[in-house]
Amino acid sequence: MTGYDLSRSYRRALQQIWYAPLGQVYPTLRKMKRDGLLRVSVKVQRHRPNRKIYSLTAEGRKLLALWLAQTTALPRMHHEFIHKLFLLGNASPADRGTWVEAYIKRCREWALDLRRAETMLEPSLHGPNAESAWFQMLSLRHLCRIVECEAESADQIAEEIRTKAVLRPRRPGAVRNAENTAFAGQSLSPVD
Numbered sequence: 001m002t003g004y005d006l007s008r009s010y011r012r013a014l015q016q017i018w019y020a021p022l023g024q025v026y027p028t029l030r031k032m033k034r035d036g037l038l039r040v041s042v043k044v045q046r047h048r049p050n051r052k053i054y055s056l057t058a059e060g061r062k063l064l065a066l067w068l069a070q071t072t073a074l075p076r077m078h079h080e081f082i083h084k085l086f087l088l089g090n091a092s093p094a095d096r097g098t099w100v101e102a103y104i105k106r107c108r109e110w111a112l113d114l115r116r117a118e119t120m121l122e123p124s125l126h127g128p129n130a131e132s133a134w135f136q137m138l139s140l141r142h143l144c145r146i147v148e149c150e151a152e153s154a155d156q157i158a159e160e161i162r163t164k165a166v167l168r169p170r171r172p173g174a175v176r177n178a179e180n181t182a183f184a185g186q187s188l189s190p191v192d
Helices: 003-013 022-034 058-069 080-086 093-126 130-163
Strands: 038-043 051-056
Touching: 022 038, 022 051, 051 058, 080 093, 080 130, 093 130
Parallel strands: none
Antiparallel strands: 038 051
């Protein structure tokens, strides 16, 4: 794969879920080559700049295999929708549903973009990198299902907001003690 191919593949499938600045692609490739993890071959092209093709060395494959064999951690996320939803009682009742509906719309648009990327990746399943493309397709489909599930869950939340606009108003000036405070400072993240 060329550095451009790596960048394009990343933008298409992983950018929304894994932060890696695109400006670091070539410096990272050069470092991996210096460390003996990659080899580079040059494909000479007429009327175009030559292409550098990167491939893993035996040491690079060994390191990748070790990383793949490690137990996969459960997702730890900074999920802004959940944070805002947690505090939505502080928003005006009229704005709550609108806010959730806007999030649902954005999720559905993202899911459509992912499905379009899936369609664009489809021809690669029959090319020279078919096996790699197949695993990229699997990861893209998984992400799409997560985003569609996110939209569906938010849709259920919007319905609950519509039907139970306000559960029970608190008395003005009422202070909750620590035992009644939601989760009493406990983390909702999974423990590794």
